[in-house]
Amino acid sequence: MEFRDYYKILGVDKSATADEIKKAYRKQARKYHPDVSKEPDAEKRMQEVNEANEVLSDAEKRAAYDQLGSRYQAGQEFQPPPDWGSGFEFSGRDFGGAGGDYSDFFANLFGRGGAAAGGPFRSAAGQGGYQMRGEDRHARILIDLADAYHGAVRTISLQAPVADESGRIVVREHSLKVQIPRGVKEGQHIRLASKGSPGIGGGPAGDLFLELSFRPDVRYRVDGRDVFTSLPVTPWEAALGASIETPTPSGPLQLKVPAGSQSGRKLRLKGRGIPAPAGQDAGDLYVLLEVVLPPADSDAARHLYQEMARELAFDPRRQNGQAKGV
Incomplete structure (x- = not known):
């Protein structure tokens, strides 16, 4: 996907003020309408x-x-990183704009209507109708998968971009202590009452809604409350069966590998996925076995492989019905 330089399109510097951007837009609109x-x-x-x-x-x-563009190198294929938009606090108004056609670049960041389905910008739902009430605020934060298993108290930092008196963008950072409940899922929201924008004329403050996403972890894949992981095993553990201590998000446990297992076998540990509230079923943990062969990097290892070839006379291709030599 091609990165779009919006500053170049409008013909302004990255330090342009809000007024300079407005003037540049009007000039371009007169030229290309x-x-x-x-x-x-x-x-x-x-x-x-x-x-x-x-x-x-x-x-x-x-x-x-601007934050995203700072990571982009000219000539690279552009792809938003997994943590794109996390930690940014934004107002509750709809980002849909006035409609119209948007590029794939814009859609991947903000969604076709300005509110991305999986990105940081979403239109707010359930805003208060009282005109003096402060706006609700939204932010996406990253948590560890283990936090969903055990619950946690985390101090998070949020960045709230605002325009200063000269119209330049200033990012103000503030910290909050947040209780992460046990059993939360990807995409779930935590509501912090009265932590949104202040009210007008003494009205109540809005709320802050935190959308939870799991921090990328090469060990686990999450689908709803189910968790998937891979476990490397030796050929003898797979062939003879074994009890192996296995790391999981809830802590290590003894996993029984059935005798005769093959690479790709999926073992289901019921209820070992993400916990659930009372009255709901917890997720399951699925362990995918990966049989790993020891390297033939010594005389002893090569001798053992040669002995296996003679004694076992094992031909996986013939077992699968494939003729030898084909």
Whole structure:
């Protein structure tokens, strides 16, 4: 996917103020608006200008875009990192904008309507209708999978992008202590009452909603409350059976590997996935066996392999019905 330089599209510096961005947008709109422009690609260019303005004219989107752009190297294939948008606090208003066509780049970051299905920007649901009440705020935070198993108290840092008096974007950081309940799932929200924007004229503050995502972990894959992991085993453990101490998010446990297991066999540990609230079923833990062969990197090892070849006379291709030599 191609990275879009919104500053270049509008013709402004990265340090441009809100007023400078507004003026640049109006200039580009006069040049490329299809109703008045003589340019052959006016419609396409106008879509690009609208998209750039949608991001750069919004303090929150712009701050997130700037953070993402700082990681991008020219010429690279662009792909948002897994932790994209985590720790950014944004207001509860809808990011849908005025509609229109958006690029794949924009859709991957903010969603077609400005609120990404899996990204940091989502339209708020359930905002208070009282006009003096402060806006709700939203943020996505990363937690460890073990936190969902045991529960935890975590201190998190959130960044709230705002425009200063000159119109430049300033990111203000603040910390909160958060109780992570046992049994939370990916995508679940924690509501912190009165931690949103302050009310107007003495009205009550809005709420802060934290959307939970699991920090990437090469050992585990999560689907709902089910957790999947791989376990390397030796050929003799797979062939003869064994009891192996296995690490899990809830702590090590003894796993019984049945005799005659093959690589790819999936063992289900019922109820060992993410816990659930009372009245609901906990998830399961699935362990995928991976038979790992010892290397033939010594005379003794090669001798053992040669002896196995003679004594066992094992041919997996013939067992599968495949003729020898085919």
